Amino acid sequence: MASTIALEAVTKFYGETYAVGPVDLEIREGEFFSLLGPSGCGKTTTLRLIGGFEEASAGTIRIGDRVVDRIPVEKRGVGMVFQSYALFPHLSVFENIAFGLRLRRIAKPELERRVGDTLKLVDLDGLAARMPRQLSGGQQQRAALARALVVEPSVLLLDEPLSNLDLKLREQMREEIRRLQRRLGITAVYVTHDQGEAMAVSDRTAVMNAGRIEQVGTPRDIYEHPGTLFVASFIGQCNFLTGSVIGQAGEHLEFVSEHGTRLEIARREIGATDATVVIRPEAVALSFQGDVGDVARGSAPNRLVARVEELVYLGEKIGVTLSLDLEGGGSGERLLASEQIFRGQALPAVGDRLTVEIPPQECILIGSQGPHGST
Amino acid sequence: MAPRRRPLEGARLISLGPALVVIAVVLIAPTALMLLYSFWRYESGRITDYTFTFENYVRLLTDAFYLKVIWETVELGLVVTVITLLLGYPLAYFLARTRSRFKHVLTYLVFMPLMISLVVRVYGWIVILGHQGAINSFLVGFGFLDRPFRFLYTSHAVVIGLIEVLLPFMVMPLLSAIEKIDPHVEEAARALSATRLQTFLRVTLPLSTPGIISGCLMVFSLTITAYALPALLGGAKVKMISALAYDSMLVSYNWPFGATIGIVMIVVSSAIVYFYLRTMSRIQR
Amino acid sequence: MVLCFFVTIIYIYMLSPIAVVLIEAFSDSELMQFPPKGWSLRWFAAFFQHDDFLNSFRVSLVLGLSAAIISTGIGTLAAYGLVRFRRGSQAAIETLLLAPLYVPRVLIGLSLLLALSAVHFTGTFGGMLLAHVLITLPYVIRTVSVSLHGVDPSVEEAARSLGATPLQSFVRVTLPLVRSGLVAGAIFAFIISFSDIYLALFISGPQTVTLPLRMFHFMEWEQSPLVAAVSAVQVVLILALLLVAEKAVGFLKAGRL
Numbered sequence: 001m002a003s004t005i006a007l008e009a010v011t012k013f014y015g016e017t018y019a020v021g022p023v024d025l026e027i028r029e030g031e032f033f034s035l036l037g038p039s040g041c042g043k044t045t046t047l048r049l050i051g052g053f054e055e056a057s058a059g060t061i062r063i064g065d066r067v068v069d070r071i072p073v074e075k076r077g078v079g080m081v082f083q084s085y086a087l088f089p090h091l092s093v094f095e096n097i098a099f100g101l102r103l104r105r106i107a108k109p110e111l112e113r114r115v116g117d118t119l120k121l122v123d124l125d126g127l128a129a130r131m132p133r134q135l136s137g138g139q140q141q142r143a144a145l146a147r148a149l150v151v152e153p154s155v156l157l158l159d160e161p162l163s164n165l166d167l168k169l170r171e172q173m174r175e176e177i178r179r180l181q182r183r184l185g186i187t188a189v190y191v192t193h194d195q196g197e198a199m200a201v202s203d204r205t206a207v208m209n210a211g212r213i214e215q216v217g218t219p220r221d222i223y224e225h226p227g228t229l230f231v232a233s234f235i236g237q238c239n240f241l242t243g244s245v246i247g248q249a250g251e252h253l254e255f256v257s258e259h260g261t262r263l264e265i266a267r268r269e270i271g272a273t274d275a276t277v278v279i280r281p282e283a284v285a286l287s288f289q290g291d292v293g294d295v296a297r298g299s300a301p302n303r304l305v306a307r308v309e310e311l312v313y314l315g316e317k318i319g320v321t322l323s324l325d326l327e328g329g330g331s332g333e334r335l336l337a338s339e340q341i342f343r344g345q346a347l348p349a350v351g352d353r354l355t356v357e358i359p360p361q362e363c364i365l366i367g368s369q370g371p372h373g374s375t
Numbered sequence: 376m377a378p379r380r381r382p383l384e385g386a387r388l389i390s391l392g393p394a395l396v397v398i399a400v401v402l403i404a405p406t407a408l409m410l411l412y413s414f415w416r417y418e419s420g421r422i423t424d425y426t427f428t429f430e431n432y433v434r435l436l437t438d439a440f441y442l443k444v445i446w447e448t449v450e451l452g453l454v455v456t457v458i459t460l461l462l463g464y465p466l467a468y469f470l471a472r473t474r475s476r477f478k479h480v481l482t483y484l485v486f487m488p489l490m491i492s493l494v495v496r497v498y499g500w501i502v503i504l505g506h507q508g509a510i511n512s513f514l515v516g517f518g519f520l521d522r523p524f525r526f527l528y529t530s531h532a533v534v535i536g537l538i539e540v541l542l543p544f545m546v547m548p549l550l551s552a553i554e555k556i557d558p559h560v561e562e563a564a565r566a567l568s569a570t571r572l573q574t575f576l577r578v579t580l581p582l583s584t585p586g587i588i589s590g591c592l593m594v595f596s597l598t599i600t601a602y603a604l605p606a607l608l609g610g611a612k613v614k615m616i617s618a619l620a621y622d623s624m625l626v627s628y629n630w631p632f633g634a635t636i637g638i639v640m641i642v643v644s645s646a647i648v649y650f651y652l653r654t655m656s657r658i659q660r
Numbered sequence: 661m662v663l664c665f666f667v668t669i670i671y672i673y674m675l676s677p678i679a680v681v682l683i684e685a686f687s688d689s690e691l692m693q694f695p696p697k698g699w700s701l702r703w704f705a706a707f708f709q710h711d712d713f714l715n716s717f718r719v720s721l722v723l724g725l726s727a728a729i730i731s732t733g734i735g736t737l738a739a740y741g742l743v744r745f746r747r748g749s750q751a752a753i754e755t756l757l758l759a760p761l762y763v764p765r766v767l768i769g770l771s772l773l774l775a776l777s778a779v780h781f782t783g784t785f786g787g788m789l790l791a792h793v794l795i796t797l798p799y800v801i802r803t804v805s806v807s808l809h810g811v812d813p814s815v816e817e818a819a820r821s822l823g824a825t826p827l828q829s830f831v832r833v834t835l836p837l838v839r840s841g842l843v844a845g846a847i848f849a850f851i852i853s854f855s856d857i858y859l860a861l862f863i864s865g866p867q868t869v870t871l872p873l874r875m876f877h878f879m880e881w882e883q884s885p886l887v888a889a890v891s892a893v894q895v896v897l898i899l900a901l902l903l904v905a906e907k908a909v910g911f912l913k914a915g916r917l
Binding site: 386387389390391393394395397398400401402404405406408409412462465466468469481484485487488490491492493494495496497498499500501502503505507508509512539542596597600601602603606607617620621624625630633634637640641644648651652 | 663664666667670671673674675676677678679680681684691692693694695733734735737738740741742744745747753756757759760762763764765766767768770771772773774775778790791793794797801826848851854855856857858861862871872875876879880883887888891894895898899902
Binding site for chain 1: 812814815817818819820821822823824825826828832833836837
């Protein structure tokens, strides 16, 4: 039922204008795979290449074990959900969903059964006679989904289907889509610019930028082991320290930043000495209860002193902007730290000095270029 | 990187093809033929002996008679254009600014007559201007005149008829242009103590210039190429260029000469239409 | 307001010929005179007994219908090509397709006379039909293009993704959605064809004397109210069609030339 999808060196030019590629990708059977990136990164183009709405300028596309390059859209057997839903305005919900079945000349009893079942599946029972303009955004979305699914495609493509919905509805709908996909066991390719969304629903994600794939991996892979600066900054927040690796310290590497901050960082092969260390804000541990001013160096690596420059109260946590003290005096880099707090906890004030500790495992080393890797 | 073959090209060809073929066969080819004819020598009986010559052009552009006709045509064109502008501008302004709920109907009433055949409307003018027509009946009946006045078969009748027929063509671009002027701009001028008249002269009028230009170009072009209306309302007295063309083609069968008139007219009207379209696109901007 | 008064006068000026014709059609007299001295329907009766006029009416109707059908077919395709397949040569092709609107009719007629006689096709119905298709094409292209711009292109892609070939997508999805533009275009095409005088002046033959042409020649010699009756019938027909266009379509969007 579900198919694999493979892209080999797929490239797309619009006339002389470069759009996407070369892209190499393998999507597994039954996987929920997302293409994530900022506007203009080529994710929608890639999706449309898979679907057959655009023709690749070079490279091969396979769905299952079929090479589909020359196969027109209507014969590829992919279901597509558009950002604008693209429901047929002149047909009722029932007719919209039945459209694909009518083309396949499915007999009336079976057609009605399948449409009815699908309507129930997406929770649109009872709205079959309505016209698209009479439906709410969420209902239209579900109708579009139903229409694509009723013909039992081997692959489902979704082009930012939730971007026109409000936040609560978005979260609700993405869960529904995920549930449906699991239940039907269909391979899904999902395009979005919202990294939170991609992380929440995908089995694996490809982060794209300027027409190339920067990294492919599970949400955890990408979050914890970003391969490039772009990926690191696109997913979640981070701090960047540029500098170089100057040696080893046991199982860790020794790193010195431009401003002279010394850190022990997790070992990682990047094939260069000039690099950037990425630290997530939640990895920066703050001690401000009682330990203020206590500088006990040598007991733990990466224990530094910093001054509080700004503090933002966010309810469940605080965001603190710190400036690191340098050994010889003066201030080094600024770091953003976020720390969960509990009710009633005493908070530091601007100007306070705190001890800051960054575990070496949380210091992610990224080369200046970063690999174009796929896992 | 070279793009691969594009199936879209086939679809594009099928969809645009028939229309383009029609244009090529029914418009472009005949025009090219007309160009050819204009360079052929006229021979009565055979119409032409296909020898190449410039004499048609020379005749048209240097002979005093033809120059007179050309001049009178242009003169008529200018008169009609100016009067149409003077009548059309207030109409366009009214339609653009009115808040009446009949706005749509009123606008429709301006353009609807275009759908009625020219011949019908000309007949209407004959009824109005004729010997026992509306105006004469009124004037004689109420004693302003002893005898009916001859309105028909004069250039005045042609002017009156042309203006009425061409008003919509003046109103259309004017309406577009005036509608695009932000009414707040006029209010701003009033707030700066400009009178209505001053606001009109210094703000509205200059801003509607593209509409004025477009409208004038279109009306002028349509006037100088007109045939049916001048023929019926002006009779033999009012000879315009198109009438000469008609006579050449269907009366004296001097097709080369007729074609020459045609080519000259096409060149002139193409130039006019080119500027018209350019100005119109500026309004839409 | 002064403007209102002035505008009213202009409206009267613009609409009087048509109004006068409609009134004159009911005149009782042999001669054209206004206001009519008596009232009767005799001229309508005369029209329906006048072989020549009836024949021309038939010719114009058939011509108009044929031109409308052909024009709508070709024009809808062309509009689709223009709106959906935008390429570099877009502007040039668009200008070409709309050219018949801007070339003076007299010249189209003249050049067609030359061309048709070169292939011995003058005076034929086919020749007239070709000419009428030419001049009505831009109207159809315009109205259908306007409709088409209101259709979300994704809808056609959705149909394709559900298994429809490009042709099926066009027929089952696109056409229904541009129906209003199509109907408006067809009606305009008919009206433009029916009212044409210029082309008929140059390329008509004894079998293809259209109604406006017949009236034109008649008016050169006589001016009896017969013409008024014929005109009145025409006006009613056209107005009825325009009303249908209204109902089928949104209003002035399609009506602006």
